Amino acid sequence: MHHGFRAALTAGPPSRLHRARLTFTAIWRTLVFLLKVMPMLPSRALNVLIPEPIVTKLRYPTSRGTVEGDLYRPATPGPHPGMVMCLGVIPIDVDHPQIPRLGEALARSGFAALLYWSPAMRDRRLAVDDVADIASAYAHLLEQPEIDPARSGLFGTCVGGSFVLMAAADQRIRGRVQFVGTFAPFSSMWTLAEDVASASRELDGKRIPWEVDQLTRAVYVRTLTEDLPPDEAARLRVVQAEDGIGTDTTYLSDTGKLVASLLKPQTPDGAHSLLHQLPASQQQQLTDMSPITYLSDIRAPLVIISHDRDDTVVPVGESRRMMQALEARPGARYTEFEMFQHADPTKRSLAPLKLAKELGKFASGLYPMFRKSLGS
Structure with missing residues (x-):
């Protein structure tokens, strides 16, 4: 009788109570993140309720040697x-106030977040090496004693979102990624370059x-010219920045002339044709930096994609194609916003009711990630 009574107490209702507690905790953590990351929202009271996060340096291996990143943790x-x-x-x-705001928001909402910085991306170009380096950073993070590998994942914004998707497919970590979150990623370097x-x-x-946004244009130019001889790359970057590519391209190699043509105004079909005339190695790089080709190797049970409808840096069509x-994949979620200017909520002014609706969408879109981070 005694054992039967105890079994009855620990079956059914306690299980529902446990799930309810996890749901409440996930909602609370989502709201904490929302309040701390959005600069227009009041959040000082949370500083009393939640202890100040701990910020340490974490060293991890990459293709360019051992590097150091900021780890924000509760x-x-x-x-x-x-x-x-x-x-x-x-x-x-990297020392802009919004960066520690983000790290603090993640830590106060329960995550131990390692901020990954790419030298190539800081140089406004894309490099396929970052895919493996992000995976290496994640694998090393999971080895830390304060991390629970069963509740961890990846998140990225802009091209960072595209690269974390590709990193999630890396065979070293793909079985240990519980969620992948992205904001304003591109699906394919081919379609983005054509656009x-x-x-x-x-x-x-x-x-x-x-x-085309100036930042997007700069990344496009620097990425396309990266594999050219240094003198050609430097010259094309300079003339592009000053007044566009002129008619004199006699100083360029055959590949340089192709790239120069891609830096001039083209029709979509013309751009498509020119891209497919690039050397095979450069075409392979475009494919290797296209997350849509990696999706079948992503094992994460939760994939979150979000985008602002009017994004001027990465067209919303990229996320829609993704x-x-x-x-058809269980656990794939998509949210489209009308409150950001490429992930920046401070550059658009919305009426109070519209802002409230968009903030609700933002919280609702992120809630599954916070719920997944609590396990079962």
């Missing part, structure tokens, strides 16, 4: 869910003009 005892966060190419310095070269993008089944490729 002050409470672990183990904690871990996260490698890749911010991609951003027009601010930049043609100054157009697809939206709702139509191709429309696109005023989601179309994932639509």
Whole structure:
């Protein structure tokens, strides 16, 4: 009788109570993150309720040697869910106030977050080596005693979102990634390059003009010219920055002339043709930096993709194509916003009701990640 009574107490209702507690905790952590990461929202009261995070340096191996990154973690005892966060190419310095704000927001909401910085991305270009390096950073993070590998994952914004998706497919870590979160990623370097070269993008089944953001243009130019002889790359970058590519390309190699043509205005079909005339090695790099080709190797049970509808840096069509490729996959979630200017909520002014609705979408879109980070 006694054992039967105890079994009855620990079956059914306690299990529902446990799930309810996890749900409440996930909601609370989502709200904490929302309040701490959004600069327009009041959050000082949380500083009293939640201890100040601990910030340490974590050294980890990469293709360029051992590097050091900032690890933001809760002050409470672990183990904690871990996260490698890749911010991609951003027009601010690594010591900008928004960076520690993000790290603090993640730590106060329960994550031990390692901020991954790419020298290539800081140089406004994309390099395939970052895929393996992000995976290495994640593998090393999971080895830390304060991290719970069973509740950890990756997150990235802008091109960082694309690279964490590709890193999640790395065979060293793909079985140990519980979630992948992205904001404003591109799905394919091929389609993104065509859009930049043609100054157009697809939206709702139509191709429309696109005023390419200067940051996007800079990354496009520096990435395309990276494999040219240094003198050609430097010259093309300078003339592109000054007044565009002129008619005199006699000083360029055959590949340099192709790249120069891609830096001039093109039609979508013209850009497509030129890209497929690049050397095989350069075409392979475009494919190797296209997350849509990695999706079948991602094992994470939760994949979150989000994008601002009016993003001027990476067209929203990139995330829509990614989601179309994932639509039959359980655990794939997509949210589209109208409150950001490429992940920056401070550059758009919304009416209070509209802002409240968008903040609700933001929290709802991130909630599954916080729930996944609590385990079962």
